[in-house]
Amino acid sequence: MKIAVLFRGPVRPQPYNVVERYREFMSQFINIDAEVTTYLATWRQWKNYKASDILGLDLFDNVIMQTEPTDAHRERCTALKKLQNGADIRPVYNMYYQSRTALDLIVNADNYDYIVHTRTDLQMIFGAHLPQWFNSSYTTIHAKPHPWTCDQMAIAPTKLMYNAWNYGTIEHLGRMIEAADKPEAVLEMMIEDSKVPVKTAPYDLWRLDHRRNM
Amino acid sequence: MEIDQIITSFPIKEIMENSLIKIALLFRGPMRPTPYATAIHTSLLRNELRLQGFNVTTYLATWMTYKNYDANDLMSMGLYDNIIVLQPPSPAQVKRCTSRKSYGIYPISNVFGMYYQSKTALDIITSADDYDYVIHSRTDMRVKFGTHIHNWLDPVNYVSPPQTTPWICDWIGVANPITMKKAWDYKTFDNLGGLIDTTEVPEHILESIMKINNIHNKTSELEDLWLDPDRNA
Numbered sequence: 491m492k493i494a495v496l497f498r499g500p501v502r503p504q505p506y507n508v509v510e511r512y513r514e515f516m517s518q519f520i521n522i523d524a525e526v527t528t529y530l531a532t533w534r535q536w537k538n539y540k541a542s543d544i545l546g547l548d549l550f551d552n553v554i555m556q557t558e559p560t561d562a563h564r565e566r567c568t569a570l571k572k573l574q575n576g577a578d579i580r581p582v583y584n585m586y587y588q589s590r591t592a593l594d595l596i597v598n599a600d601n602y603d604y605i606v607h608t609r610t611d612l613q614m615i616f617g618a619h620l621p622q623w624f625n626s627s628y629t630t631i632h633a634k635p636h637p638w639t640c641d642q643m644a645i646a647p648t649k650l651m652y653n654a655w656n657y658g659t660i661e662h663l664g665r666m667i668e669a670a671d672k673p674e675a676v677l678e679m680m681i682e683d684s685k686v687p688v689k690t691a692p693y694d695l696w697r698l699d700h701r702r703n704m
Numbered sequence: 705m706e707i708d709q710i711i712t713s714f715p716i717k718e719i720m721e722n723s724l725i726k727i728a729l730l731f732r733g734p735m736r737p738t739p740y741a742t743a744i745h746t747s748l749l750r751n752e753l754r755l756q757g758f759n760v761t762t763y764l765a766t767w768m769t770y771k772n773y774d775a776n777d778l779m780s781m782g783l784y785d786n787i788i789v790l791q792p793p794s795p796a797q798v799k800r801c802t803s804r805k806s807y808g809i810y811p812i813s814n815v816f817g818m819y820y821q822s823k824t825a826l827d828i829i830t831s832a833d834d835y836d837y838v839i840h841s842r843t844d845m846r847v848k849f850g851t852h853i854h855n856w857l858d859p860v861n862y863v864s865p866p867q868t869t870p871w872i873c874d875w876i877g878v879a880n881p882i883t884m885k886k887a888w889d890y891k892t893f894d895n896l897g898g899l900i901d902t903t904e905v906p907e908h909i910l911e912s913i914m915k916i917n918n919i920h921n922k923t924s925e926l927e928d929l930w931l932d933p934d935r936n937a
Contacts, residue, residue, distance in 0.1 A: 527791070534785060534786070540782055542779060542780050542781065542782040543780070545776060545779035545780050545787070546776045546777060546779060546780025547776070548774065548776050551768065551791055552768065552789065552790045552791055553768075553775075553779065553787055553788075553789045554787070554788055554789075554828075555779070555784075555786060555787040556786045556828070556832060557761065557785045557786055557832075559832070559833075560833065562833075562834070563832070563833055563834075566834075587831075591828060591831070594827065595788075595790070595824060595828075598820075598824065598893075599790060599791070599797070600794065600796075600797060601796075601800075660831070
C-alpha cells in the first residue's frame with residue numbers, strides 16, 4: 491500500500507512546533523505495512539517566522555512552499571471580505587487554494603492508494619483505531635450533520651480525497667465561498683457535488699494547537 | 705565604483721517603468737553541479753533583474769536529491785520566494801508514461817523529469833498571481849540579459865536564445881504566463897509519452913507542443929549564456 495501524508499498550513503505557532511507535530515504524527519505510521527511519502531505545503535512566512543527555518547531539517551520528502559496569496563489574488567476569486575459567520579476570507583481562501591495545489595501535485599506524482607491530509611498545527615493520535623481510518627470513504631473526525639464536516643484532518647482513497655477538495659476554477663471557489671456560512675461549508679459543497687461518501691472514525695486525541703494564532 | 709555612481713548610472717525613469725512589470729523567475733532542474741552553484745545562478749539573475757527595477761518573484765522547481773546532494777541546504781537559504789521540491793520521478797512513474805529507455809546518451813528519466821517538472825511549476829505559477837512574464841531557466845546555467853532585456857519581454861511570442869541547433873533552445877525561455885504555460889503543456893502523461901515515443905531529440909517535444917498550441921517563437925541575444933560544463937561531473 492502506498493500512502494501520501496500531506497501536512498498543510500502555516501508554520502505556526504512557530505516552526506519548531508510543526509517539527510514536533512510532524513514527528514509525533516508520523517511516528518504512528520512507522521509500524522504499518524505501507525510505503526509512506528510525506529509532503530509539506532506551507533507559506534513562506536508566518537508572522538515573523540520563516541518556513542526556511544525547518545526546510546533544512548530533512549523532514550519532508552516533498553515540499554511546496556509558496557508566497558501567501560496577495561489581496562489582489564484573492565479578489566480574483568471573490569470580493570467578499572468576510573463569511574456569513576464573520577470569519578475572515580483570507581485563511582479560508584488560503585486553505586482551499588493550498589490544499590488543491592498540493593493535491594494536484596500529489597496525484598500526478600505517484601499512484602498512491604491513500605492520502606492522509608492533515609494540518610501543520612494539529613495534534614492527532616489515532617491509537618489502536620488507525621486501521622479503521624483506511625477504508626473506501628472520506629474518513630474524518632466529525633461529519634455533517636453532527637455538526638458539520640471537519641476540514642482539519644481526513645484520510646481517503648486518493649481519488650476521493652482529490653474530488654473532495656477539487657473546487658474546479660478559482661471563480662467557482664469564489665461562488666462557493668460567497669454561499670458558505672462557515673469555512674467548512676465549502677468542503678461540504680464539494681463533497682456533495684462529487685458524491686464523495688463520508689464517514690467518521692474514532693481516535694485517542696484530537697487537539698488543535700491553541701497558540702496557533704498567537 | 706562608488707555607490708552613488710552606481711545609482712546614478714541607472715536610468716531612473718526606466719527603473720520606475722520596469723517596477724510595474726511583474727516577473728516570475730523560475731529555475732528548474734537538478735541542483736547541479738552543486739546546490740551552491742544553483743544558488744549563485746539564481747542570485748545573479750534575480751539581482752540583475754531587480755537592479756533594473758523589475759518586480760521579481762522567484763520560484764525553484766528541483767528534485768529533493770541530486771547525486772550526493774540534497775535540497776535541504778538550498779531550501780534553508782531563504783533565497784526563493786516559492787519552492788517546489790519533489791522526489792525524483794520513480795522508474796515506475798516514467799514507465800507509466802513511456803517504454804522508451806533513452807534519447808541517445810540521455811536517460812529517459814531526465815527528459816520525462818524536465819517536462820514533468822516544468823509543467824508542475826508552470827501550473828503553480830499561473831495560478832499563483834497575475835504575472836506579466838515568466839522567465840523559465842535551467843538551474844545549471846548563468847544568464848545575463850543586459851541591455852537586451854526588453855527584446856525578451858515580448859507580449860505575444862515565446863522568446864528563446866539564438867539557435868545554434870536545428871531546434872528551439874529549451875535552456876531558457878521568456879513569455880507571458882499563458883504563452884509559457886501553453887508552450888510546455890503536454891496535457892496528460894499519455895500525451896507526453898506519445899511525444900517522447902515519436903521524437904528524435906528532447907527539444908522536439910517542446911517544438912511539437914508549441915506547434916499544437918499555436919505558439920510562435922522568436923529569438924533574442926543575451927549578454928551572457930553559460931551552461932555549466934561541470935553539470936554532469
